[in-house]
Amino acid sequence: METIKAIHARKTIRDFQDQVIPVDILETLLQAGLKAPSNNHMREWEFILLQDRQKRIALLDQLLHPVGEKGALDIIDRWGLKDEDQRAMYLDAIPKQYAMLAQAACLILPCFNQPSPLLSPKTLSDLNAFASIWMCIENILIAAADVGVFGVVRIPMEDEREKLKELLNIPAAYEIPCFLALGYPADDARSAKQVQINLQEKMHLDQW
Numbered sequence: 001m002e003t004i005k006a007i008h009a010r011k012t013i014r015d016f017q018d019q020v021i022p023v024d025i026l027e028t029l030l031q032a033g034l035k036a037p038s039n040n041h042m043r044e045w046e047f048i049l050l051q052d053r054q055k056r057i058a059l060l061d062q063l064l065h066p067v068g069e070k071g072a073l074d075i076i077d078r079w080g081l082k083d084e085d086q087r088a089m090y091l092d093a094i095p096k097q098y099a100m101l102a103q104a105a106c107l108i109l110p111c112f113n114q115p116s117p118l119l120s121p122k123t124l125s126d127l128n129a130f131a132s133i134w135m136c137i138e139n140i141l142i143a144a145a146d147v148g149v150f151g152v153v154r155i156p157m158e159d160e161r162e163k164l165k166e167l168l169n170i171p172a173a174y175e176i177p178c179f180l181a182l183g184y185p186a187d188d189a190r191s192a193k194q195v196q197i198n199l200q201e202k203m204h205l206d207q208w
Contacts (some may be wrong), residue, residue, distance in 0.1 A: 007147040011191045013150035014093060016183035021105045025147055029182070032143035036135040039128035043168040044113035045136055048168060049106060057102050059167060063160045066076035066098040089192035100152055109164065110137055110182075113176040133177050144182055151182035 012035050021110070024202060030047055038044075050056040072094035081087050100105055112133040116126045123177055137153065144150060 006142050009055060010141050010145040011150055012152050012186045013183070013189050013191065014096045014152050014181075015186040015189035016100070016103050016181075017053055017186050019105060019184045020101075021149060021182060021184075025149065026106060028147070029140050029143045029149070033136040035141040036139045037132060038201065039132040043136075045133060046111040046127070046174065047157055048109040050109065050112065051101075051106065054157075054172055056107055058205070059164075060102055062099060062167070064098045064101070064157070067094050068097055071095075082164070085193045087194050092192065097154060101154065101179055101181050102185070104151065105149075105183035106181075107181065108140075108180040109169055109176050110178065110180060111167070111174040111176055118175050130175070131175065137180060140180065140182075145173060148184065149182050150185055153178040153180050155179075158189065 026049070033047075034043055034045070051061065069091065072091050075094060076087055076090050079090075081090065110130050110133055114129050116122070118127075118130060121127050141151065156176060160174055164170065165172070165174075170176065
């Protein structure tokens with residue numbers, strides 16, 4: 001697939017088939033991630049693959065508390081969301097937070113070396129490593145779309161992040177930007193209707 005086609009093919013999927021992603025494909029996806037730009041040229045990125053389903057579920061049970069549709073609606077209303085497409089996306093997504101991580105063919109925790117406190121940056125440059133790992137993640141998602149694998153990211157809550165680091169022996173200098181769940185879409189997998197964007201309204205020549 002051409003790069004532009006892979007970019008357009010990428011989509012967020014939260015419903016997965018019970019089908020393993022071959023190891024060679026996973027390695028190809030991670031190699032694509034490692035081709036991303038790195039803030040300090042060193043690619044100080046590590047990937048924890050939570051492949052053992054029983055161990056993964058035991059881990060998730062210590063972190064997540066599933067939310068039903070009513071709870072999701074309460075959250076959406078509390079956030080004050082008005083756009084119908086955005087509301088529909090969250091109404092589908094919030095109740096699936098546990099299941100999508102538990103059922104994904106592969107659940108990856110990307111980790112990156114963060115030399116200064118992530119949540120207390122003094123300058124924008126303090127977030128360079130954080131920006132770099134997200135470019136790595138996007139590379140993985142685009143490469144995955146190229147081979148028919150799709151997924152979703154979920155940013156952990158603060159207490160989840162600290163618990164993950166403790167349970168998985170992640171060095172103190174490393175941070176976890178997200179859970180990255182990958183797999184082959186279920187036959188009835190939903191994909192959110194995209195908000196329509198007019199490119200011409202987003203382009204500003206020489207000044208805003």
